[in-house]
Amino acid sequence: MKILIIEDEVELLIAISNFLTRETYICELAESYAKADDKLAIYEYDIILLDITLPDGNGLELLKSIKKHQKKAGVIIISAKNSLDDKIHGLDLGADDYITKPFYLSELNSRIKAVLRRKQFDGTSILTFNEISVDTEGKYVTINGQAIILTKKEYDLLLFFMINKNRVLTKEAIAEHLWEDNIDMADTYDFIYTHLNNLRKKIRAAGGADYIKTLYGMGYKFTDQ
Numbered sequence: 351m352k353i354l355i356i357e358d359e360v361e362l363l364i365a366i367s368n369f370l371t372r373e374t375y376i377c378e379l380a381e382s383y384a385k386a387d388d389k390l391a392i393y394e395y396d397i398i399l400l401d402i403t404l405p406d407g408n409g410l411e412l413l414k415s416i417k418k419h420q421k422k423a424g425v426i427i428i429s430a431k432n433s434l435d436d437k438i439h440g441l442d443l444g445a446d447d448y449i450t451k452p453f454y455l456s457e458l459n460s461r462i463k464a465v466l467r468r469k470q471f472d473g474t475s476i477l478t479f480n481e482i483s484v485d486t487e488g489k490y491v492t493i494n495g496q497a498i499i500l501t502k503k504e505y506d507l508l509l510f511f512m513i514n515k516n517r518v519l520t521k522e523a524i525a526e527h528l529w530e531d532n533i534d535m536a537d538t539y540d541f542i543y544t545h546l547n548n549l550r551k552k553i554r555a556a557g558g559a560d561y562i563k564t565l566y567g568m569g570y571k572f573t574d575q
Contacts, residue, residue: 351466351486351509352376352394352527356386356409357401357428362451366399369455370462374489374502376528383407390416393526395423396470397462402429402440410443417444424465428453463487470513479512480574481558493556503528504549511562511572520569546570 353375357363360381367377378393380386383404390398390412398416402409409427416425426447427440437448446465449458466486467475475487481494484505491498491508500508510527511519521542528545550560563571 351396351506352378353397353399353462354378354380354386354389354393354395355399356380356404356412357399358382358403358405359401366455366458370459373459375462376506383409383412386412387415390420394523395420397424397426397465399458399462400425400427400445402427402436410440413440413443413445422469424462424469426458426461426465428458477509477512479515479561479572482508482512482553482561484509484512493553493558496556498552498556500549500552501545503545504552507545507549508553511570515561515572516575518565518569518571524570 353370355363355366355370355377357366357379358381363379363381367379370377375397378389378395380389383406386404387407398420400409400413400416402413404412409429413425413427416423424447425445426449427445428449428451429436430451440448446469447461449461463475463486470477475485477484477486483492485491486509489505491500491505506528507524510524524542546562550562554560559574561572561574563573565571
């Protein structure tokens with residue numbers, strides 16, 4: 351799961367990122383309206399944590415852009431403001447939740463999980479495709495009820511495919527999702543093939559079917575069609 355944290359208080363920004371990274375989320379950081387706007391124009395996110403009080407712009411204006419261009423993303427507003435009007439305004443603009451500073455990081459994590467369940471997993475923490483099941487809470491995968499051991503990248507890759515089943519995913523989209531900003535330093539996408547091949551082998555070895563279809567010149571599609 352890929353999260354963009356938009357927060358101008360640097361200490362809080364780093365604290366949130368460190369906590370969520372330990373929870374195995376991929377985190378990208380933006381401490382200003384301008385930097386957040388740049389990232390949102392290039393990358394897609396599963397969750398966006400949005401401080402509405404930014405030094406160089408109104409976070410609620412950024413929210414309007416997010417809801418227009420990042421339609422799949424869940425948005426949680428984080429703000430020092432505790433007025434009912436601010437909460438209602440943010441929710442009316444399309445935010446999925448609102449948390450007021452100060453807050454416990456464990457509470458923020460619970461809210462992130464709740465938003466993900468509502469938006470991507472139909473209210474459950476178990477994502478299933480035929481014989482393959484992914485427990486997004488426990489972060490493990492089973493094939494026909496038997497657990498298989500995946501690396502973090504393999505797990506993230508499988509989850510990304512299952513969330514986007516029957517959709518064509520380009521190599522660029524996969525790389526950006528798994529390696530965030532660091533992908534800009536990569537000369538090729540050859541490392542994707544290694545993770546794809548290992549994932550396929552582990553699924554087949556456990557008795558599962560290979561649903562990752564290669565579409566030459568286009569990318570990959572996770573489908574049983």
